[in-house]
Amino acid sequence: MLSLTEENYLKAIYHLSEGGSKAVLTNALAEAMSTKAASVTDMIKKLSAKEVITYEKYYGVNVTAKGKSEALMVIRKHRLWETFLVDKLGFAWDEVHEVAEQLEHISSPRLIEKLDEFLGYPKVDPHGDPIPDSKGKIKVQPLIPIDQLPVGFHGKVAAVKDSDSNLLKYLDKIGARPGIKIKVLGKEEYDESMEILINDHRVFISKAVSQNILVVG
Amino acid sequence: MLSLTEENYLKAIYHLSEGGSKAVLTNALAEAMSTKAASVTDMIKKLSAKEVITYEKYYGVNVTAKGKSEALMVIRKHRLWETFLVDKLGFAWDEVHEVAEQLEHISSPRLIEKLDEFLGYPKVDPHGDPIPDSKGKIKVQPLIPIDQLPVGFHGKVAAVKDSDSNLLKYLDKIGARPGIKIKVLGKEEYDESMEILINDHRVFISKAVSQNILVVG
DNA sequence: ACTATTTTTTAGGTAAGTCTAAAAAATATA
């Protein structure tokens, strides 16, 4: 059993390691958790005692198979709750993150299976992020931010990157939601802004925005 | 802001004081919280510093208006979540208590208003307990356990008392759910067991059970 | 290669919530 704080650390480690595939440094984790390196070192010791990570002094942290599966369960809960909040309770997608951060720590396997069923076994959350299934299996699709696409490309928005509320409000306003058709109309060399066609509307967007709109690669 | 533990203490105090109307003793609270009297004394100091209770040494604890309103919000959340679990996710009524104990601490006023709306503004939870409205207003109905009723009485089950899973399973089996018609057929002086008509079935129940079936007084 | 800088760890301390053991106050009993 992990405490709430331990779960949050593990989730952050998992995300920073890009799904458990690379080592995470103490300072990077301190930054991600908005805490101090000394606190991170303490917590790292606890988490490796619980065998969810391996730890080599002055080198970094790696997620174990057990840790990966625990992290994926937390992510599964987070994304199912986000889907519930948007699909069933009518929340806007920029309002769900903080609440889901709380709900993801509710411990009841039965609850999460029932919720999954109630939602119709969704594959992705409202931001387009994949939802791990009950075994922790996650469908990884290579996603590309549209700032890297050539003029003329057309496809569908698969996901959006950041969970910042202001960005999400803006993306929602221009219609850049998962599933919506998108076409690259033009790119400006100078500031890397671009013109896109979305929902039959021409929109100019800055690079800061285009980096956060993802399509299937 | 109250911590999770503080919320649990306050809720227990509120229940033990029967809605804030009488003083609660240290030992009674220790018993209710499955902890020691010394821990209770510590917590009492914190809660009175936060002005949700008043405290007189060696006398007991009283809930303030502020404390009552906070306690009612926790109870509101608990009962709305129980309703959600039963009505929407298909939980049995004996399975919801522990999960609702966790969910009641999620802090998001917007979430709870949306949930209330989604559930259709229910007045009572699956056990027949009244759900406080968004202002903390609660509909109090005088309820009487059927062991105190005379032979011949008929009416409807309004609520069930205990949240013990085994009792609830048994009540469910004999059909003693809120809203169901009930009639007292006979009472046995010796052990205070009784025969009742419920759902057109004759059932013999012990006093331990009949005390937990409540009708409107 | 040796010093300077950065990163990480250790050492020691705080607050919340718990505990046990002992003291103090209130209540019950003779």
Added chain:
DNA sequence: TATATTTTTTAGACTTACCTAAAAAATAGT
């Protein structure tokens, strides 16, 4: 009313998760 018993509080200690300051290890610069 004086003593015994029960209840409550205080005192001191433990754990978790955090902190600051200082030491140790790793990395970078010349």
